[in-house]
Amino acid sequence: MHRFHQTFILFFLLFSFQSYTQQSLSGTVTDSLDKPLSSANLLAVPKDSLQEVKFSITDNKGRYHLNLKSIPYTVTVNYMGYTKKEFDIKLDEDQSKNIILQEQAESLEEVVLEMPMVVKKDTIIYNVNKLVTGEERKLKDVLKKLPGVEVDKNGGITVNGKKVTTMLVENEKFLVEALN
Amino acid sequence: MKNFIVLLCIGSSLFSYAQSGIIHYKAQMNLQHQKEFIEEIKKDETVTMSVKQQIINLYKNAEPDYYELHFNANESYYFKDESLKKEEGYKMGSKAGQSPYYTNANSNAIIEDNSIFNFVSQEPLDWKITNERIKINGIECYKATSTEILYSRQGHFYDRDVVAWFAPEYSVKFGPKMYSGLPGLVIEVERKEFTITATKINLNPDKKRLKIKPVGKDEKITSQKETYQKIAEMMEYRKKN
Structure with missing residues (x-):
C-alpha cells in the first residue's frame, strides 16, 4: 500500500511537470x-x-x-x-x-489607411460611406459590399458565416424582412 | 568611386526602415455606460431635479474626443486634438481622458502629463493575449485583455477590465494612453466607460509632421502611489472643512 502511494505521488509529480x-x-x-x-x-x-x-x-x-x-x-x-x-x-x-x-522594396513609402468600421463585442459597425460607390439602389446592394457580409435569396444576412439577428441603420432598428 | 557607391547603398538601407507614424484615434462614451449612469442619477435622492436634468442632458449629448499618437522607434506622444471640438460651452466628452502621455521604450517609462499632479509615471499594463481574432478593414487583429487598477476621488481602489484589439502586422509597440506594450498597433481599446478606435493610420509620415514632446530630464516625476496619497490627503482636508 505504501509502495502504491509512492508510485502514485511520483506519477502525479511527473505528470504535473509534464504539463507545467x-x-x-x-x-x-x-x-x-x-x-x-x-x-x-x-x-x-x-x-x-x-x-x-x-x-x-x-x-x-x-x-x-x-x-x-x-x-x-x-x-x-x-x-x-x-x-x-x-x-x-x-x-x-x-x-x-x-x-x-528580408526587406521589402517599398518600405520607404508613406502608408495611409482610413479605418471604415468599429468592432464592438457582438456588434460590428460599418461606416458605409467609405465602402459604397453611390450606385447602390437598395440597402441589400450596400450590405453585399460590406466585408464578410452575405445576403441570401430569402433576405437572411450572415457576417463571417454567423447569422445576423439585429441590424441598426443610423442607430435605429431596421427590420431584416424589409430588405426584399 | 565604386567604394563610394557601395557605401552609399549601405547607408540608405540603414535609414529606410524608419519606424514612425501618426495614428488618429476617436473615443466615444459607451451607450451602455451612458444608460447606466442616467439610471443611477435618476435614483439619487441627494440631487435636485434641475441639476439631475442638467447632468442627464450632458450625458445624452456627450461628444466624441479625438486624439493623435505620434511615434518614432523609441518614443511616442499621445495627445488630444482640440481643433475638432465645437466651441459652445461645456460639453461632456468620452471619459477617455484629457492628459497627454509620453512613452519612452528605452527607459520603459509611461508618463502622464496630468493637469493636477503634473508628470505622473504610470505602471505598464500586464497583457494577456487570447486566440480570438477578427479582421478589421482586412487587417488581422488579436484580442488582448488586462486589468487597470484605478483610484477614485472618493479614496478607494477599483479595477476595470480592458480589451485591446491590435494588429501584429504593424510592429508598433506604442498605443493610446498607457495601453501600450502590445506586439502590434492598437486598433481599438474598450473599457466600461469608453471605446477608443483608430480612424486613420499614417506610417512613415514626413518627419517634420511628427510632434513628440519628451519629458525633460530634470522634470519632477511623481509616482502613481504618491498621487493616491495626495488624493487621500485632499479628501481628508475637505472632510474637515
Whole structure:
C-alpha cells in the first residue's frame, strides 16, 4: 500500500511537470546585413486554441525571449517594411533561434489607411460611406459590399458565416424582412 | 568611386526602415455606460431635479474626443486634438481622458502629463493575449485583455477590465494612453466607460509632421502611489472643512 502511494505521488509529480514546465525560445531578429531589428514582434499562437498566446518584442539589440509550453505553436515574426516570417515549433528543451527578415522594396513609402468600421463585442459597425460607390439602389446592394457580409435569396444576412439577428441603420432598428 | 557607391547603398538601407507614424484615434462614451449612469442619477435622492436634468442632458449629448499618437522607434506622444471640438460651452466628452502621455521604450517609462499632479509615471499594463481574432478593414487583429487598477476621488481602489484589439502586422509597440506594450498597433481599446478606435493610420509620415514632446530630464516625476496619497490627503482636508 505504501509502495502504491509512492508510485502514485511520483506519477502525479511527473505528470504535473509534464504539463507545467516551460521552455524558452530565444535569439535575435536581424536583417540580411546582420543588423539587429529592435521592436520587431513575435507572436507564438498555440495550435490548441484554448492555450494562451505568448509574445515578445525585441529589445534594442534585436533580442527576443519567449516562454513556451511543450505544445505545438506557430510563431510569426513581424517588422514593418520587412516580409513576415512564420514557423512551427514544439519545444522539449530550451532552444535558441536567430531569425533573419528580408526587406521589402517599398518600405520607404508613406502608408495611409482610413479605418471604415468599429468592432464592438457582438456588434460590428460599418461606416458605409467609405465602402459604397453611390450606385447602390437598395440597402441589400450596400450590405453585399460590406466585408464578410452575405445576403441570401430569402433576405437572411450572415457576417463571417454567423447569422445576423439585429441590424441598426443610423442607430435605429431596421427590420431584416424589409430588405426584399 | 565604386567604394563610394557601395557605401552609399549601405547607408540608405540603414535609414529606410524608419519606424514612425501618426495614428488618429476617436473615443466615444459607451451607450451602455451612458444608460447606466442616467439610471443611477435618476435614483439619487441627494440631487435636485434641475441639476439631475442638467447632468442627464450632458450625458445624452456627450461628444466624441479625438486624439493623435505620434511615434518614432523609441518614443511616442499621445495627445488630444482640440481643433475638432465645437466651441459652445461645456460639453461632456468620452471619459477617455484629457492628459497627454509620453512613452519612452528605452527607459520603459509611461508618463502622464496630468493637469493636477503634473508628470505622473504610470505602471505598464500586464497583457494577456487570447486566440480570438477578427479582421478589421482586412487587417488581422488579436484580442488582448488586462486589468487597470484605478483610484477614485472618493479614496478607494477599483479595477476595470480592458480589451485591446491590435494588429501584429504593424510592429508598433506604442498605443493610446498607457495601453501600450502590445506586439502590434492598437486598433481599438474598450473599457466600461469608453471605446477608443483608430480612424486613420499614417506610417512613415514626413518627419517634420511628427510632434513628440519628451519629458525633460530634470522634470519632477511623481509616482502613481504618491498621487493616491495626495488624493487621500485632499479628501481628508475637505472632510474637515
